Amino acid sequence: MALPLSIALPWIIFLLYWLVSALKTKRSASTESDASRYGVMILLLAGYFLLFRSEIGIGWLGQRFVPTTAALMRVGAAAVWVGLAVAVWARYHLGQYWSSRVTIKEDHQLIRTGPYARLRHPIYTGLSLMAAGTALAIDRWQCLLGGGLIVLAFCLKARKEEAMLAGQFGEAFRDHRRRTGFLLPRVWYVSTRQLDQPAGKSQDAEKSRHDRRVSAND
Numbered sequence: 001m002a003l004p005l006s007i008a009l010p011w012i013i014f015l016l017y018w019l020v021s022a023l024k025t026k027r028s029a030s031t032e033s034d035a036s037r038y039g040v041m042i043l044l045l046a047g048y049f050l051l052f053r054s055e056i057g058i059g060w061l062g063q064r065f066v067p068t069t070a071a072l073m074r075v076g077a078a079a080v081w082v083g084l085a086v087a088v089w090a091r092y093h094l095g096q097y098w099s100s101r102v103t104i105k106e107d108h109q110l111i112r113t114g115p116y117a118r119l120r121h122p123i124y125t126g127l128s129l130m131a132a133g134t135a136l137a138i139d140r141w142q143c144l145l146g147g148g149l150i151v152l153a154f155c156l157k158a159r160k161e162e163a164m165l166a167g168q169f170g171e172a173f174r175d176h177r178r179r180t181g182f183l184l185p186r187v188w189y190v191s192t193r194q195l196d197q198p199a200g201k202s203q204d205a206e207k208s209r210h211d212r213r214v215s216a217n218d
Contacts, residue, residue: 003052006077007137010084010130017088025096025105032102032160040160043153050146051134061142068139079133087126090115094123102160110169110176118185120162120176124154125183158182 003011055062066072091098093114097105115122131150135143165173180186 007080007134010080014084021091025098027106028103029106030104040153040157043149047146047149050142063141064139065141065144073137076133076137080130083126083129087123090122102164104164104168110172118180120180121158121183124158
């Protein structure tokens with residue numbers, strides 16, 4: 001099962017960019033245990049094996065899950081390239097605080113720029129989109145299963161990262177979590193100030209703003 005160039009090339013670019021970027025990272029102040037890391041690593045290895053492996057010839061895993069068309073291939077390839085762009089954009093903003101492990105770096109800062117203004121884990125969002133696009137383009141059940149394992153691994157790893165960040169940054173991270181989405185952007189946000197505000201007071205404030213707009217129009 002040879003990968004089309006439109007699918008293989010963005011993965012190659014991703015690997016090269018990650019290898020070069022990994023040379024410029026801060027030292028770790030604290031990190032997860034090896035035992036904690038192994039479960040996620042096993043899921044990722046199994047996922048990528050299924051995603052990129054030639055047909056493994058085990059029953060339905062080698063069959064197509066939808067009829068293959070040129071349009072389907074183009075959609076899959078577009079998803080891979082968009083996912084690459086999101087992942088690289090996020091990696092650029094994360095800078096020296098990136099790590100392949102769940103880690104707190106020395107002088108760690110809570111990143112809220114770029115895609116981190118809307119997402120807490122945009123690198124995983126980008127890689128999940130790349131995996132989904134690859135599975136769609138190759139069109140095999142084994143690839144779909146592999147993509148699912150990859151997304152599951154990222155979700156588990158992200159939960160561990162959030163627990164560590166909450167311990168490090170406290171209320172600042174909890175506020176960031178309220179404002180941002182996990183892997184998808186949050187489309188609606190209500191601040192704690194709004195939640196704590198009495199309903200009557202909130203309605204009075206809204207009425208006052210409405211009265212001012214009417215007066216300005218007059």
